[in-house]
Amino acid sequence: MTSQKATNITWHAATITRRLREEKNGHRGVVIWFTGLSGSGKSTLSQAVEAVLFERGCHTYTLDGDNIRHGLNKDLGFSAEDRHENIRRIGEAAKLFADAGLVVMTAFISPYVKDRQMARGLNPPGDFIEVFCDCSLDVCEDRDPKGLYKKARRGEIKHFTGIDDPYEAPPEPEITVHTDRETVEESVATIVTYLEDTGYIAKGQ
Amino acid sequence: MTSQKATNITWHAATITRRLREEKNGHRGVVIWFTGLSGSGKSTLSQAVEAVLFERGCHTYTLDGDNIRHGLNKDLGFSAEDRHENIRRIGEAAKLFADAGLVVMTAFISPYVKDRQMARGLNPPGDFIEVFCDCSLDVCEDRDPKGLYKKARRGEIKHFTGIDDPYEAPPEPEITVHTDRETVEESVATIVTYLEDTGYIAKGQ
Numbered sequence: 001m002t003s004q005k006a007t008n009i010t011w012h013a014a015t016i017t018r019r020l021r022e023e024k025n026g027h028r029g030v031v032i033w034f035t036g037l038s039g040s041g042k043s044t045l046s047q048a049v050e051a052v053l054f055e056r057g058c059h060t061y062t063l064d065g066d067n068i069r070h071g072l073n074k075d076l077g078f079s080a081e082d083r084h085e086n087i088r089r090i091g092e093a094a095k096l097f098a099d100a101g102l103v104v105m106t107a108f109i110s111p112y113v114k115d116r117q118m119a120r121g122l123n124p125p126g127d128f129i130e131v132f133c134d135c136s137l138d139v140c141e142d143r144d145p146k147g148l149y150k151k152a153r154r155g156e157i158k159h160f161t162g163i164d165d166p167y168e169a170p171p172e173p174e175i176t177v178h179t180d181r182e183t184v185e186e187s188v189a190t191i192v193t194y195l196e197d198t199g200y201i202a203k204g205q
Numbered sequence: 206m207t208s209q210k211a212t213n214i215t216w217h218a219a220t221i222t223r224r225l226r227e228e229k230n231g232h233r234g235v236v237i238w239f240t241g242l243s244g245s246g247k248s249t250l251s252q253a254v255e256a257v258l259f260e261r262g263c264h265t266y267t268l269d270g271d272n273i274r275h276g277l278n279k280d281l282g283f284s285a286e287d288r289h290e291n292i293r294r295i296g297e298a299a300k301l302f303a304d305a306g307l308v309v310m311t312a313f314i315s316p317y318v319k320d321r322q323m324a325r326g327l328n329p330p331g332d333f334i335e336v337f338c339d340c341s342l343d344v345c346e347d348r349d350p351k352g353l354y355k356k357a358r359r360g361e362i363k364h365f366t367g368i369d370d371p372y373e374a375p376p377e378p379e380i381t382v383h384t385d386r387e388t389v390e391e392s393v394a395t396i397v398t399y400l401e402d403t404g405y406i407a408k409g410q
Binding site: 015016020021024047050051054059060061063067071072075085089092093095096097099100102122 | 220221225226229252255256259264265266268272276277280290294297298300301302304305307327
């Protein structure tokens with residue numbers, strides 16, 4: 001070592017707990033789990049919520065296809081077993097982020113009630129907010145942002161949710177946003193208001 | 206909805222990037238990868254570094270056996286393949302935390318050079334700091350905090366690193382701490398000084 005060492009290192013054998021992180025951040029850690037058809041606005045909405053929360057000083061992160069499919073879950077395909085494991089790992093990763101004190105959003109179709117319940121069950125009670133992006137198949141297919149519906153209709157993609165694989169709507173989501181007839185701002189307001197009303201973040205924070 | 210919605214929701218289609226998060230946090234996101242024998246002080250040291258950084262206002266998290274083995278990696282055993290996958294997932298999870306702007310520490314034996322290089326390679330250059338907790342086997346076995354060496358010597362645990370499985374010391378770690386002849390405070394100071402000198406955190410932050 002040629003450089004001078006940091007001085008005034010004090011360490012009281014303290015473990016930094018979730019509570020301490022939350023106190024410092026000024027908000028609670030929580031998983032916001034977006035679910036809905038492809039094209040229902042999950043990614044758009046999660047990014048918009050993240051932007052609003054970030055401006056209000058909250059610490060946030062989003063898990064989505066971009067950073068999960070080519071990373072943590074790149075070994076998984078689309079068999080029933082792999083789809084289940086895909087959701088399990090996303091649920092476990094999200095749990096770690098909530099424990100780290102962040103508001104973590106997940107944006108995946110996650111079509112099956114059972115898998116979403118499993119992801120919820122991984123987390124402590126109250127740590128999991130399910131947001132149903134309720135959008136008709138017609139509207140999603142009309143938007144078709146990635147051209148996936150066209151491919152599915154041509155049979156180039158099999159087991160595509162909404163076409164030849166079912167989407168199971170949440171029976172009791174904490175929040176439903178009607179992304180086929182609301183603006184993004186309206187949906188964001190619904191979610192942020194929920195977070196305020198339930199004490200995850202401070203009002204007007 | 207019976208409650209009033211959050212007002213002044215503004216959203217400019219902004220994506221919250223890593224850079225924005227780092228600017229807000231006042232420090233860079235980075236993976237600090239502790240490696241060393243069982244009993245070499247990886248967990249103690251990572252917790253101590255986390256406590257010091259937390260007091261200095263940094264945003265931190267630690268991935269260790271407690272939150273990984275029974276969660277994200279609970280489906281993995283101790284075969285060569287599973288050990289490799291264990292390290293891969295830890296590397297991918299840590300990468301997400303660094304992307305989220307946190308100083309994330311990992312505290313796992315991670316005995317093989319090849320696996321640690323793989324974990325390093327998952328991350329962008331400069332995002333991975335390998336900390337070798339250099340501690341003689343004698344000292345580790347004497348400490349034996351979990352009684353694992355005794356079990357391994359009695360043959361009750363097979364393939365135990367240092368006993369009947371090799372530990373491959375890092376040829377070029379960013380940092381080496383001699384945890385068999387330094388105090389925790391001294392090792393912490395070495396690591397925090399490195400973070401300062403290389404610009405991951407501000408000096409005297």
